[in-house]
Amino acid sequence: MSAPLIVLVGPMGVGKSTVGQLLAERLGTGYRDTDADIVAAQGRTIAEIFVDDGESAFRALEKEAVRTALAEHEGVLALGGGAILDADTRGLLAGQQVVYLSMDVEEAVRRTGLNTARPLLAVNPRKQWRELMEARRHLYEEVATVVVATDGRTPEEVTRAALDAL
Numbered sequence: 817m818s819a820p821l822i823v824l825v826g827p828m829g830v831g832k833s834t835v836g837q838l839l840a841e842r843l844g845t846g847y848r849d850t851d852a853d854i855v856a857a858q859g860r861t862i863a864e865i866f867v868d869d870g871e872s873a874f875r876a877l878e879k880e881a882v883r884t885a886l887a888e889h890e891g892v893l894a895l896g897g898g899a900i901l902d903a904d905t906r907g908l909l910a911g912q913q914v915v916y917l918s919m920d921v922e923e924a925v926r927r928t929g930l931n932t933a934r935p936l937l938a939v940n941p942r943k944q945w946r947e948l949m950e951a952r953r954h955l956y957e958e959v960a961t962v963v964v965a966t967d968g969r970t971p972e973e974v975t976r977a978a979l980d981a982l
């Protein structure tokens with residue numbers, strides 16, 4: 817069984833796909849993203865899956881997508897921001913090199929804006945970001961082998977910091 821070199825976790829908008837692609841380039845390896853795998857397999861957008869089937873159905877699909885990608889992919893693998901909510905998915909990450917890209921709430925609000933179309937953030941982005949981060953931060957920390965803060969850094973700087981930390 818093969819295994820990814822690096823798994824990236826962290827909140828939406830933190831730059832997992834940009835940094836993941838840069839990391840893969842620097843390491844001369846491939847990049848894969850479980851959100852994209854789910855969309856391709858389902859022929860539906862993630863928003864459609866959430867609306868049609870609900871979040872828990874999405875998390876079940878996500879768990880299987882993570883399991884498959886971990887078994888098949890050698891390279892950099894980015895997970896969706898909420899993948900770590902599922903205990904089984906967290907268990908799948910045991911023994912992997914997991915990089916948590918972190919950002920503080922103000923950085924998150926700056927990056928996603930106060931007028932956001934994201935349903936999880938639509939009503940009061942600052943308050944919703946704070947609640948989301950408080951609920952998830954310890955789960956990201958639980959699975960992480962390396963934490964890289966992205967606040968005030970460009971994707972290139974984050975990539976360099978991740979490579980230095982690995």
Ligand code: S3P
Pocket residue numbers: 826827828829832851862895896897898899
């Ligand atoms: C989610 C993050 C998204 C996607 C889905 C749910 C979350 O992934 O999996 O919309 O719960 O934080 P990104 O982190 O790639 O945006």
